Amino acid sequence: MTWIFNRPSDFAKEMVTGFVSAHASQVRQVPGGVVRNTKSRPASVAIVVGGGSGHYPAFCGLVGQGLAHGAAMGNLFASPSSQQICSVARAANNGGGVLLMFGNYAGDVLHFGLACERLRSEGIPCETLAVTDDISSASLAEKEKRRGVAGDLVVFKVAAAAAERGDSLAEVLTIARRANERTRTLGLAFSGCTFPGAEHPLFSVPEGKMGFGMGIHGEPGISELDILSSNALAQMLTRSLLAECPDGVTRPEGARLGVIINGLGAVKYEELFVFWHDVEQQLSAAGVVIADINIGEFVTSFNMAGMSMTLVWFDDELEALWQAPASTPAFSRGSLLPQEPLDAVQLEQSSVIPIAQGSAESQKAAVKVMAMVDALAQTVIAHAEELGQIDAIAGDGDHGIGMERGVIAAQLAAKHALQQGGGVGTLLQCAADAWADEGGGTSGAIWGVILNTLGTALGNNEKPNAASVAQAVTQANAGVMHFGKAKPGDKTLVDVLLPFSQALCAAADKGLSLSQAWHKASDVAQKSAQETAQLLPKIGRARPLAERSLGTPDAGAVSMAMIISAVADCMPVGIDQGSPREKVCP
Structure with a gap:
């Protein structure tokens, strides 16, 4: 249970506010997260980390001298939006570029990737790195698909120390990648959070069993086993971790290792000390040199009863960077670094985003687009429970509530943009940022991509027509496939968005009006959504439980088709046709 809270929906926001108040000498709050409240080395690389809330001390507790410059924080177990990440990165930027670092989860990959592109477009050099230390989540041959768990701390710390010594962005990225390649974690859970x-708990483990290799959000692990003694657990984890030596290491004997024993929330320090007592004997028997040991809570999961063990295979440079001084609210190392408060000018940061004005024609069209946003919001809200039930077949069941949060926020932001004189483009872009902020997760990121792309393509000057809308939808589909890495047949909303886009383009090429083209393409979308029932998911959280979803359509595909249909209902089909033109689609 989580015992202390007011309204559950306010928990993450109130937690951040309380954290900042308690550690005001080291951190300050900015829209989207926290940044250092102390001066950093001028022109140095800024390390911005982030992910969902609920994993303290990851991620906000790692902000401070010698470690992260900022942390972007999403809702509970949900990625921060690209807008939140950009806000934190701008505030943390020291002039040397920004390295965005996060665990390798679909929502994080999407949002941090979008943020990286946006920051680059603003002239801020930026790179991304997804930590992939969890050996249970994918094979060595597919290590790029592995999750980031407690090994986050190692990679973040090494990168930050390199930035502190003055390395360039390219150099910091290189050393961070090496730290990631040489870090391995394996965990287990006894009960859910x-x-x-x-x-009820987010997930459960059968009584008397443990989920070996289970992820910090309840993602499936390697197997369910009977609960073992500490000594047997130590043998199992140590053997598994030592069996996978990184490139350049032929055998464990003589290797210098850093070790992290991490409690996930309900397994406490005393138990971790017992476990370490047994692990130390296993490592000594294997002939490794224990260069450093950290025992405690570094990446948690509320009250999850579980723990993990991380090994980092040091070389001389990695060890020196890991041992370099750091002082943050949750992690300190070595001699204290001087902490000089920021001055008033540096503290000043505006959270007001100017509303780009639309032409008279675009403002008039924006009124109609607002009616469409209202209609699709009503549709999503009315079907939120149904979408959650579909998602629960093979996923975590949060698609409906995430879509509802996102669409309500998008509706409010769109209305504000319209009232401030925004055109179609501004209205859709404001809705995109709000949806991504509040919706969270993969669906929040994807709808942020879709609406932002539509807004950028349609702009604030011209009245949308069949050709311009078809082109914008084509670009949105390309953006979703690029950032989400989904392909047709993967059982995602791409299996609706792509055929819808193609049908819309084909109708526009024939000279049909926007309303006629949209209605024709909407029929294709409905059919495509139902056809996803015969597909097996190949990416995302549903992938490990793929067989369960056979016969059930994808929740994201269904919600996409619902939204397309709701928009169609706002477009009376006229008899007018446009004039012949060049083909919209290649």
């Missing part, structure tokens, strides 16, 4: 206000 419970969100504030929830009556």
Whole structure:
């Protein structure tokens, strides 16, 4: 259980506010997260980390001298939006570029990738790195698909120390990649965690069993085993981790290792010390040199009863960077670094985003687009429970509530943009940022991509027509496939968005009006959504439980088709046709 909270929906925001108040000498709050409240080396690389809330001390507790410059924080177990990440990165930027670092989860990959592109477009050099230390989540041959767990701390710390010594962005990225390649983690769970206000745990483990290799959000592990003694657990984890030596290491004997024993929330320090007592004997028997040991809570999961063990295979440079001084609210190392407060000018940061004005024609069209946003919001809200039930077949069941949060925020932001004189482009872009902020997760990121791309393509000057809308939808589909890495047949909303886009283009090429073209393409979308029932998911959280979803359509595909249909209902089909033109689609 989570015992102390007010309204569950306010938990993450109130937690951040309380954290900042308690550590005001080291961190300050900015829209989207926290940044250092102390001066950093001028022209140095800024390390911005982030992910969902609920994993303290990851991620905000790692902000401070010698470690991260900022942390972007999403809702509970949900990625921060690209807008939140950009806000934190701008505030943390020292003039040497920004390295965005996160665990390798679909929502994080999407949002941090979008943020990277946006920052680059603003003239801020930026790179990304997804930590992939969890050996249970994918084979060595597919290590790029592995999750980031407690090994986050190692990679973040090494990168930050390189930035502190003055390395360039390219050099910091190189050393961070090496730290990631040489870090391995394996964990297990005895029981699930419970969100504030929830009556049941997010996931469960059978009584008397443990989920070996289970992820920090309840992602499936390698197997369910009977609970073992500490000594047997130590043998199992140590053997598994030592069996996978990184490139350049032929055998464990003589290797210098850093070790992290991490409690996930309910397994406490005393138990971790018992476990380390047994692990140390296993490592000594294997002939390795224990260069450093950290025991405690570094990446948690509310009250999850579980733990993990991380090994980092040091070389001289990695060890020196890991041992370099750091002082943050949750992690300190070596001699204290001087902490000089920021001055008033450096503290000043505006969170007001100017509203780009639309032409008279675009403002008039924006009124109609607002009606479409209202209609699709009503549709999503009305079907939120149904979408959650579909998603629960093979996923975590949060698609409906995530879509509802996102669409309500998008509706409010769009209305504000319209009232401030925004055109179609501004209205859609404001809705995109709000949806991504509040919706969270993969669906929040994807709808942020879709609406932002539509807004950018349609702009604030011209009245949308069949050709311009078809082109914009084509670009949105390309953006989703690029950032989400989904392909047709992967059982995602791409299996609706792509055929819808193609049908819309074909109708526009024939000279049909926007309303006629949209209605024709909408029929294709509905059919495509139902056809996803015969597909097996190949990416995302549903992939490990793919067989369960056979016969059930994808929740994201269904919600996409619902939204397309809701928009169609706002477009009376006229008899007018446009004039012949060049083909919209290649």
